Amino acid sequence: MSAHPAAGPAPSPGSALDAFLAAYDEALARWPVPVEALTVPTPYGATRVNACGPRDGRPLVLLHGGGATSTCWSATTAALAGAGHRVLAVDLIGDPGRSTLDRPRLGGVPGLLGWLDAVLDALDVPATDLAGHSYGGWIALRYALHAPTRVRRLALLDPTQCFAGFRPGYLLHALPLFVPPRTAAKARAHLDWESGDTALDPAWRELYALGFAGFPAARPVTGPRPSAADLRTLTVPTLVLLAAHTRTHDPRTVAAQARRTLPDATVAVLPGTSHHTLLTAHPDELNRHLTAFLTPDRP
Template structure:
């Protein structure tokens, strides 16, 4: 089978990961899931859930530092672009299906407990899973979470509308350039993000905002100071009031989509300190 432009960009970004990174394809009732695994075998497990269109490869700038102590499992989320195979499995229809998929994925990875970190849409999914199966989540890290503490800015949704109606690489690239202005995210990743819009069959399952006041594990919320997805001040205030074991940190100069790649050393230091 000939490779698509998305496949070529995916392989190019995959090459940025440490050479000892393993590729695992885990069978679940909903489809075979690609997971990038790095770090010491006896390290504390850490599952990473990316934002929409970002793929599990977006953590390439974080893996070397986080993988010193932790066994990283960076997931290509089911329903999004990536190497996760949706064919042949039970179709995802609801948010409950997503948590059932994560249950099966953790079982397949042999993880009875793990630290969980998500960015954007991945943070929403991480919160839902932590509420669904709290005994399996030791610590929860949320990077500029969307639809968790507050809704999207109307202006952000307005900018995204053309991309949602008729997704193209050019529209995705323009939207990303607008939101990440001034931060200069990695060019290979930007190309992969834009090409994700052209992948057929993408379907991100969404749902209502989770009840964050029910979270009982330690939670770190890292917010992008210049996020255009929502109002960081509002999110910070609500997170501080809602989380009994929460810590909120604002990353200076970061935007919503650039966050995992903006000043990765600072981001890695915050995550490493929180995860212990």
């Protein structure tokens, strides 16, 4: 493994970036398991990987949603590490976090998938279980289609732009996020609206807001939804977990399309969760689904 001790964007004392990185470190310190912070070199820039669990465990790469940072997995890491996984939570390059994008652009979807290839190569992981939430779910699905021999099992957690598009109402409410200036208040308002009455973790809410306002903005790599024909070629065992109260898309439509295009997939809807609270609102239920799927032979 060619990873080395962690580094990240260099802030100016007292800057908005400084506040974000301090909040990031505080969030990571609250993880319930010891964390090994790694920096992985890639042709696109240094990538932060927060690793935990047994070093000889079955690799499990986690990809967070847009703006969420890899710290968002705090409620799942103990259960996954306890099930024997070597958990590798990655900060998406170009996104708020401790990864550093050295290029103005990644080069579209091929560049994004090439970056993840490079991360796995640097970690010495020829094949891995792969889980992604939201935008990270879209990346995970695209990667499984791109390199199916490198993905053993695939878990998609309320994935966006995979099986259905965004609700028009969601896009309308998200519009202020794309109108300058970028402020923490806009991010907080969006999270609060989307989460509704579900329990949004206050510390993570603030970290997300600080990252939105203080991290150097880079346009995320996006692309079309995979076609139904492409999805039907996917032979990787897949779990699709949806938030019952998500406002990003219609969970019933997503569930139906996932079952239609991935006949062998396991699809479930978790009650009492929204898009942004899926990972934290009911962690016992989430972890039960994840560990049962990712460690099917566990006693």
